Amino acid sequence: MTPVVLDSAKHADLKYHADAFPTAPFVPVIAPEIPYCADSLVIVFTIEKEPKMVALLGRTKNVLIDKDYKGTVPSSVQNYPFFLAQIGDQTAICFDEDAQQIKGGGEALFKDGKPTPFLENLKEVMKNYADLDMRTRVAAAEFQKAGILEAKELGMNSDGKSASLLNGFSVVDREKLSKLSDKKLADFARRGYLELAYYHLRSLSNFQRLGDKIMQLDPPTAPKA
Structure with missing residues (x-):
């Protein structure tokens, strides 16, 4: 990734098209x-000081979201790049x-040096996403x-052989959740965290x-004898 x-001057001719699939093995x-998303994807928490909620798409690359995928596509994928x-x-x-989404033709981002309606709408979408992303991070931090x-x-x-496909993530422990105090459970319910869990x-x-x-698509390499 090259951010x-x-x-408007450097990217006056930049265009966007949405007909490309994600490559990352997980997305926010x-x-x-x-x-x-829970209908089709696995939602977990990253293991870090400030955990995030992510959808797992594969081991080293995306193996789920393709032309045949029928589920909800996460906003982070729709917003990318x-x-x-x-x-x-x-x-x-x-x-x-x-990103492949900016290679070739598509929706113009600028016209005569000014943002197009597409870009103006994108700005609002991104601002709204950033707000919701922060709220989700707060929820993840509360779980932790x-x-x-x-x-x-x-x-x-x-x-007959076992293989580890994915690690480095965490999930809610049902027993620990059920043993939270009534006060904490009520607080989680009020804030929508129980529904999230x-x-x-x-x-x-x-x-x-x-x-x-x-x-099928990205199996781990068997260790050499």
């Missing part, structure tokens, strides 16, 4: 879309210069603070499909 700040998700970044005291729209996240990994058995846990039923896709 670049969008500039925001709270409002999680109930819908554009994203907001803090540049000094201002927030600027940036883009991935390597409550001590209910547990590290997990995805393994598969093939020909429910859909996250429901999404874990998609692990089998994800594992099957990984073994």
Whole structure:
């Protein structure tokens, strides 16, 4: 990925088209879309000081979202290659210069040096996304603070041998969640976090499909004897 700040002079002829698929093995998700993404994707938490909620798309690359995919596409994928970044005291729209979505024709971003309606709408979409992304990060931080996240990994058995396909993520521990105090559970319910936990846990039923896709399209390399 090569991030670049969008500039009306430097990128006057830049155009965007949406007919490309994600390449990353996981992508961020925001709270409002999680109930819908949970139908087709596995939603987990990253293991880091400030955890994020992400949808797993594969082991080393995306193996789920393609021309035959029928589920909800996360907003981060729909927005790509554009994203907001803090540049000094201002927030600027940036883009991935390597993205296929800006190679060739498509929607113009500028006309006569000024933003097109498409770009103006994109700015509003990105601002709204940034706000929802921050709220989702706050929710993830609250789950971590409550001590209910547990590290997990995805393994598969093939020909009598077990293989670790994915690790470095965590999920809500049902037992620890149920043992939270009534006060904490009420607070989580009021803030919509219990609903978020429910859909996250429901999404874990998609692990089998994800594992099957990984073994089919991006299996781990067997260690040399």
